Amino acid sequence: MRDHALAPPSAPHLTGGLADSLFETAARTPALPMIARRTGPASSVWEEITAVEFRDEVVDLAKGLIAAGIAPGRRVAIMARTRYEWTVLCHALWTVGAEVVPVHPTSSRDQVEWILRDSGCVAVLVEDEQGVMTVGSVCAGLPLLRHVWQLDAGALDQLVARGRYLPPATVDSMRRIVLPDSTAVIAYTSGTSGRPMGCVLSHRGLAFICDTLLAGWGHTAAAPGEQGAVLAFLPFSHVYGLMIQGLCVRGGLLMGHEPDISGEALSAALRTFRPTYLYAVPSLLEKIYKNFLRAAQQAGRGALFERAAGTARDFAAAVERQRLSRGPGPGFDLRLQHALYERTVYRKLRAALGGRVRRATSGGSPLNRDLCLFYEGIGIYVHDGYGLTETSGGVTMQPYGREKSGTVGQPLPGTGIRVADDGEILVRGPSVFHGYVGDEAATRAALNGGWLATGDLGRLDSEGYLTITGRKKDVIITSSGKSVAPAALEQRLRMHPLVHQAVVVGDNRPCVGALITLDPEFLADWRAALTLPGDAPAREAREENALREEIARAVAAANSSVSRSESIRVFRVLPQPFDVTNGLLTPSMKLRRDAIVEHYALEIDAMYRSRTRPGRTRPLEESSGWEDVDNVFR
Structure with a gap:
């Protein structure tokens, strides 16, 4: 059995809940831009919302939640796309000690009924009339459900009005009793087979991932002296999306929301928002590459693009060998060829992503090594990361300056990884979940002596880099x-x-x-x-x-x-x-x-x-x- 772990992190020690960082940022740097919102549905102009404005919106909404009877420990589902209101409501719920239950907005009637009943939700926020109809069709079997709020019908404004009479001190007193090990999220697994199970994730577990990444890699999110900017478009109904939200709020990164992940909408959002860091999944990075190729072919420059792509991969591979002390780096001819394509091809490709992206992270499933090398070669290094719902998100990261494409990096500081004799990856650390809702047998099967059996297969090399080879059940x-x-x-x-x-x-x-x-x-x-x-x-x-x-x-x-x-x-x-x-x-x-x-x-x-x-x-x-x-x- 192979075992690998890095030293404990230097991330700050958590003393309260996830909402505290927002209040601390607003007190420390009230004018810091934290959210960017479009001025209209189809607008290319983004207006910035400062830390103090964001906090005040959270406080006003938290008062409304208290007035509606949402108390500490109560569970509230959010069934909406990735949009600004999701983030506000999420932090308002954490402020009053409630537990967030993310539900994907396209979930079927049976999936919605199962999640709401299994988690015991007392309220659910849906995005539109379709969501109301879906929840309404299963309400008879949900005796604990008291509220169905519709976002597009002004639900948040109505809640704010409902709690206007409460003093801010009431919200502050509730926020201060939230403990790090309190439940923050009941995140349901994707359910690739069988019914999804609700993973109990704590404030401490979710904060640990974000704070560790920010402590070790936060400086890579933007150029020196520049505020990092992240366009959130992956679903917050998945733990990867929640991790991105946490990184932005806890790290003071400017966050924009894009609910429409169609190619045209996402492309326009990237060009106008101009992120400095990109969080994506392999299918999107593959699609971007293919779109680059297709655009070149339509312009009659397909052969040029393929030569430039080959040079990018060769250049990145040579640079990788150099940083891992396995070779001298790119030779003169390769550097010359790469410089030529930088002027004629690569900078145009980066411009299609807004022109400011320096690095990216891919998660959800392994990313092809050749694709990693292509992006690094055009000037955007892509970290292929690894994590699960049960681990509150990330488990590994590429060590800065020692990145190895084709692997998912090394365990995060404070996180331990083993590879069992049958190839299964085992994980332990502060981010590992507390168990599955209402299923002690499944919890015992997943956790053995503090080690989580991930169900994923992989291998650790002599330097502690992890490579994912597949799913055990696949x-x-x-x-x-x-x-x-x-x-x-x-x-x-x-x-x-x-x-x-x-x-x-x-x-x-x-x-x-x-x-x-x-x-x-x-x-x-x-x-x-x-x-x-x-x-x-x-x-x-x-x-x-x-x-x-x-x-x-x-x-x-x-x-x-x-x-x-x-x-x-x-x-x-x-x-x-x-x-x-x-x-x-x-x-x-x-x-x-x-x-x-x-x-x-x-x-x-x-x-x-x-x-x-x-x-x-x-x-x-x-x-x-x-x-x-x-x-x-x-």
């Missing part, structure tokens, strides 16, 4: 007994511009297969670039053949990273993407593998049956016909 075992971790294959597949999503399958099958969805924008451009002769039916057939060959090349490229027995031998392209709304992705954009396999059971069966060749009498798993990649399209 490992595929073929009918021949071969064990395959799907994550690496899926990463490699998604790097092809045409591939949007990929799910590797093959449990109890003769070989590994894949379900693939296509990027609609790239697919349209790819089709437009084809020049095929013949009439319409002939062109359509040739186009389909060309597409099959292109996806087969993507599969072959992915297979080059694994052994032959682990390689993808069959695949099928699906007509629709996996999405949160169809229940095939979690709110944190993770694949619901069990749901996907169940939903596409017929397609998977057909994919494997298609490899059966007439006249063969041997069992399917013995057939040599599995040597070729399948080209099965719906």
Whole structure:
């Protein structure tokens, strides 16, 4: 068993609750800009809200919550997108000692009912009429629920008016009785299989992650003398989003909110808000890269971009070898070539992200090493981090000046990591949760002697860097007994511009297969670039053949990273993407593998049956016909 831990952190000692830092900042630097809000729904202008203005809004809302009967220990759900009001309400609830229960706004009726009932919420704030209808349809089974507030119907203003008669001293007295080990959040797991479970997260646990990161890495959020700025667009219903909110408020970073994560809206927000630090997930960073490539191809400069991207990766790899004392660094020719592309390509790419992003963090799932190197090469180093709902967010971080792409870094100071003999990652430290709501058996199964069994697989190298290799429950075992971790294959597949999503399958099958969805924008451009002769039916057939060959090349490229027995031998392209709304992705954009396999059971069966060749009498798993990649399209 491998074990690794760093020295305890130098972060400040927490004496109260999470809301205290806001009050301390407002008292110390009242004019510090803390929030930036658009002046209108479609405006490109952001107005700043100072620390004292933010605090006063929190106090006014806290008075309304007290008047509505929200007492310490009461649980209130927030079912809304990432927007300013979420942050205000969250801190108002913490101020009065209440517990926040985040619910993703697109959750199904059954999911909403389960979370509200399991957590015992007394109130829920929804965003719009659709949210009211969803909660209203399950109210009969929620005897503890007393309030349903609608954000777009002026709920916060009504609460403020309701508590106007209360003196601020009442709020202050309630805030001061909140203890560090009090429950701050009941965060429900993504529920990739089975019902989600509510993780009890304390004020101390959530603060520990934020304060440790700020103490060790806060200086990287912006250039010296400049206030860091972060655009929050990941859902606050997930612990990663809550961690970003905490980093901004506790670290005095200017935070903007973007509730619409469509490509066009997010791109506009990045250009106008101009963040200095970017928090994202791998799918977004992959999408940004592909958009860069697509824009270059549309301008007739696709080959130039690919040469520049290759140089960026080579340059970053050479710099990495130098900082890890494994090489001399980039040679003269590479530095010259990189400098040329900096003037002609890289700075334009950074400008598309606002022009001020210096570093970024990717979380939620592992990020492809080549993609890490690309971003570092164009001037934006991406930390690939690791954490869970049960650990209040982050567990590892890249040591500053010793970053190693392709890993998720080393354990945060004060956090211990072990890798068990079966490859499972075990974690302990101040951020580990207190248990699952109402499920002592599950809590005992997850926590053993203070160590959390994460369910993730990984390995620690000799320097303590952790590499994530997959999820324990996601490992595929073929009918021949071969064990395959799907994550690496899926990463490699998604790097092809045409591939949007990929799910590797093959449990109890003769070989590994894949379900693939296509990027609609790239697919349209790819089709437009084809020049095929013949009439319409002939062109359509040739186009389909060309597409099959292109996806087969993507599969072959992915297979080059694994052994032959682990390689993808069959695949099928699906007509629709996996999405949160169809229940095939979690709110944190993770694949619901069990749901996907169940939903596409017929397609998977057909994919494997298609490899059966007439006249063969041997069992399917013995057939040599599995040597070729399948080209099965719906």
